[in-house]
Amino acid sequence: MAVNSRPPAGEAPPAFELKAAGFTLPVIRLLNGDMEAVAEQIGAKVEQAPDFFHNTPVVIDLGAFPEWAGEVEFPLLVGLLRGYGMIPFGVRGGSKSQHAAAEAMDLAVLGEAYSRSAKAAPAAPTAAAPEAGRGAVPTFTLVTRPVRSGQSIYAAGGDLSVIAPVSSGAELQADGNIHVYGVLRGRAQAGHRGNVEARIFCQDLQAELVSVAGHYRVAENIPADLRGVPVQVYLDQKILRIEKI
Numbered sequence: 001m002a003v004n005s006r007p008p009a010g011e012a013p014p015a016f017e018l019k020a021a022g023f024t025l026p027v028i029r030l031l032n033g034d035m036e037a038v039a040e041q042i043g044a045k046v047e048q049a050p051d052f053f054h055n056t057p058v059v060i061d062l063g064a065f066p067e068w069a070g071e072v073e074f075p076l077l078v079g080l081l082r083g084y085g086m087i088p089f090g091v092r093g094g095s096k097s098q099h100a101a102a103e104a105m106d107l108a109v110l111g112e113a114y115s116r117s118a119k120a121a122p123a124a125p126t127a128a129a130p131e132a133g134r135g136a137v138p139t140f141t142l143v144t145r146p147v148r149s150g151q152s153i154y155a156a157g158g159d160l161s162v163i164a165p166v167s168s169g170a171e172l173q174a175d176g177n178i179h180v181y182g183v184l185r186g187r188a189q190a191g192h193r194g195n196v197e198a199r200i201f202c203q204d205l206q207a208e209l210v211s212v213a214g215h216y217r218v219a220e221n222i223p224a225d226l227r228g229v230p231v232q233v234y235l236d237q238k239i240l241r242i243e244k245i
Contacts, residue, residue: 029061033069035076046084048216052209054085059110062094072098074105147172147186154192168208177201200233201245215240
C-alpha cells in the first residue's frame with residue numbers, strides 16, 4: 001500500500017508540476033482585413049452552434065493574410081471574438097510587426113511545434129496521417145479502439161474510419177470523410193480544411209456536434225428521429241443535412 005511521505009525537514013513540498021500537454025484548439029484563418037465581413041461571417045457561424053464557441057479558446061492563423069491588406073486590426077478582432085464568447089489565445093504565422101501587435105493585445109505568438117500540437121492532441125489508438133500536399137495521394141486513417149473522452153484524432157489529407165465507439169467529449173477531425181462503425185458521441189468534423197464534398201457516416205448518431213466544412217449542427221438541433229440510427233451528414237447548397245441511411 002502506497003503511503004504519502006512527508007518531505008525532508010527544511011524542504012517545502014512542491015506546489016505545482018510543469019508538464020507538456022497537447023490540446024486541440026479551433027483555428028480562425030484570417031484571409032483579409034475587412035473586420036465588418038469577418039464580424040458578419042463569424043456571427044453566422046456562432047448562430048449555427050453557439051454552445052460550440054462559448055468560452056472556447058481560439059488561435060488566429062495569419063499564414064494566409066495578404067500583404068496588401070495592411071496590418072491586422074487586433075483590437076477590433078480580439079473584441080469581436082470576445083464579444084461572441086470566444087477566448088483569443090494566440091496567433092501563428094504572420095510578420096514580426098503583426099507579432100508585436102498581437103503581443104500588445106496579450107496574445108501568445110505560437111511556433112510551429114505548438115501549431116502542430118494544436119491540430120491534434122495526443123490520441124492513444126492511432127497516429128494522424130501525414131498532410132497531403134499538392135498532387136499527393138489522399139491518405140486514410142483507421143482507428144480500431146474506442147475513442148475516449150478527451151481524446152482527439154485528426155486525419156490530415158484524407159478520410160478517417162473508426163470501427164469502435166466514440167465517447168462523449170471525444171473529437172474526430174478529418175480533411176476528408178469520417179466513417180464511424182459504432183456509436184458516435186462527442187464531436188465529428190469532416191472536411192476540416194473546407195472540403196464541401198466531405199461527409200460523415202455513422203451507425204448510431206448520438207453526437208454532441210457534427211460539422212462539414214465548417215457548417216455545424218449541435219445535439220439540440222438534431223431531430224430525435226435521426227438520433228440512434230444510421231445516418232449520413234453532408235452539405236447541400238451550404239445547408240447541413242442529416243439523412244437516414
